[in-house]
Amino acid sequence: MKNEFKVIADLVEKNTRVLDVGCADGVLMEFLRDNKNIDIRGLEISKNKVQKCIEKGLTVIEGNAEFDLKQFPDKSFDYVVLSQTLQAFLNPELVINELLRVGKKAIVTIPNFGYWKVRLHLLIKGTMPVTDTLPDQWYDTPNLHMCTIKDFVYFVRSRDFKIFKSLALNEKNTSLINNKNLGIKNLFSDLGIFLIEK
Numbered sequence: 001m002k003n004e005f006k007v008i009a010d011l012v013e014k015n016t017r018v019l020d021v022g023c024a025d026g027v028l029m030e031f032l033r034d035n036k037n038i039d040i041r042g043l044e045i046s047k048n049k050v051q052k053c054i055e056k057g058l059t060v061i062e063g064n065a066e067f068d069l070k071q072f073p074d075k076s077f078d079y080v081v082l083s084q085t086l087q088a089f090l091n092p093e094l095v096i097n098e099l100l101r102v103g104k105k106a107i108v109t110i111p112n113f114g115y116w117k118v119r120l121h122l123l124i125k126g127t128m129p130v131t132d133t134l135p136d137q138w139y140d141t142p143n144l145h146m147c148t149i150k151d152f153v154y155f156v157r158s159r160d161f162k163i164f165k166s167l168a169l170n171e172k173n174t175s176l177i178n179n180k181n182l183g184i185k186n187l188f189s190d191l192g193i194f195l196i197e198k
Contacts, residue, residue, distance in 0.1 A: 004191060005031060007167060007174055008081060008107055011195050012036060016078035019043065019102060021065045022085035026053035033058070041077075043068060066091060069098035077103040084109050084133065084191075088142040093159075100161065100198040109193045112168075114148030114186040133190045149192040150182055156196055165195040 005028045012018060014036045020029050023042030026049075032038040042060035044050050053060040061068075065082070066089050080103030082095070087110065089095045099106040111133035112118075121129035128138040136142070147155075149168065156163055166177035168189035177185045177192070185192075 002027075003172055003174070004083065004109055004169060004193065007169065007193055008083065008109070009036060011107055011165065011193075012038065012079050012081075014038070017041075017076070019072070019077045019080045021069070021080060021082045021099065023049075023053060023058075023060060025049050026056050026058045026060065028081065028083065029053065029058050029060075030056055065089070065095055065098070069095070069102055072102040074101055075104055079103055079105050079107055081107045082109070083107075084111055086110055087145045087147060090144060092145050093155075096159075096161075100196070105164065105195060105197045107193065107195050108152075109191060110147060110149070110152055112149045112186065112189055112192055113146040114150060115190045116187050117190070119187075131190060148186050149177065149189060150186040152192060152194065153177070153182060156194065162197045163194060164197060165193075167193040169193065 009031055017039045018032060020042045023029050023044050029040045029042050032040050042053055042058060043063050043065060044060055045064050047062060050060050050062045080099045082099055086092050086108055117131060118129045168175050168177050168185040169191040170189045
């Protein structure tokens with residue numbers, strides 16, 4: 001299981017209700033169900049991935065978060081998880097607002113476009129970088145809105161959302177992000193994980 005998922009699992013309390021938006025093949029869902037006694041549901045846009053989840057005995061519906069989160073009642077989940085998908089939406093702000101309406105708290109992870117390897121690749125090679133967290137070429141990437149850890153922190157603050165925890169991941173290392181180290185974490189982390197609330 002990816003280190004990112006271990007960190008997310010640590011943020012989720014036992015015996016809670018969780019919605020995994022963009023749950024892919026259900027790896028995180030399966031882990032939460034089996035290890036933390038989580039009542040978990042999934043929303044996934046890919047028919048094939050929905051089928052894989054169902055084969056694992058997971059409860060997943062096919063849908064696009066940008067349009068289909070509105071079917072869930074307010075505060076129907078304790079946590080809503082959105083893992084490395086925010087940058088693929090036409091309207092990320094609408095999706096964040098929906099996450100925070102449907103869930104009491106949201107866990108959002110973003111690939112960090114401010115990571116030094118990404119910056120260096122762009123500077124030296126002059127082409128869009130391909131990394132573990134940004135694995136696609138520019139012409140076939142689902143990413144529409146690239147952002148950095150710093151961008152996301154500024155966005156959340158500008159909307160008066162509460163940040164309970166900000167974490168930076170770099171390969172196997174996880175560390176806290178705070179006001180004093182935001183610039184450094186933005187430079188040296190390839191992934192940001194945020195636990196937020198409206």
